[in-house]
Amino acid sequence: MSAANIENVSTTADKAKLVLVVALVVAALAGFYTLSAQGAIIQWLTLVGGLVAAVVVFLLSLPGRQLVAFGNDAWREVNKVVWPTRKESTQMTLYVFAFVVIMALFLWLTDKTLEWVFYDLILGWKK
Known part of the structure; x- marks a missing residue:
């Protein structure tokens, strides 16, 4: 990203709009x-009316328009994602569960083997 792509424009009107949002x-x-x-x-009408007015003023300011543009860009990117099918998701979940079970067995066997080596063979502490 180059420095030319960075926009940092903040007018007095936008600052006033943001102050108005906070005041609302x-x-x-x-x-x-x-x-x-x-x-x-x-x-409740007072609360909802004030909050709606604050949102409208915010959306009319530059940061509000930038937030909306960011949301639109994000939604466009989400639509480009190729989501896995139900079958692929189920298969990957089963692979993960199988790996976890195999890893748990491996760690349990390693622990018991080391316990046997240290306590029974080296130290001679019989249970």
Whole structure:
């Protein structure tokens, strides 16, 4: 990657939008807790409305547009992946289980062999 591909553009308007996003989230939370006497419906409408407004403002800012573009690129890449079939997945799972069982037996046999060599043959400690 070259340095020419890196964009670092941050305008005053985008900074103001991000400050507005934070203010909307704080206002939505404050409204939710201060409007407890008005009833649950008003509380939740205030919270959801403030959060939706914050998301809309964020998506209109440069970082929001970049996030959406990143999501679209990621989704495009996921669609390029060749996923294994059910049969291939089952076969690979069985291979892994078989390998784990064989490895467990090998380690158990190695442990018992070393135990026999050290305790019985070398040290003479009979059980």
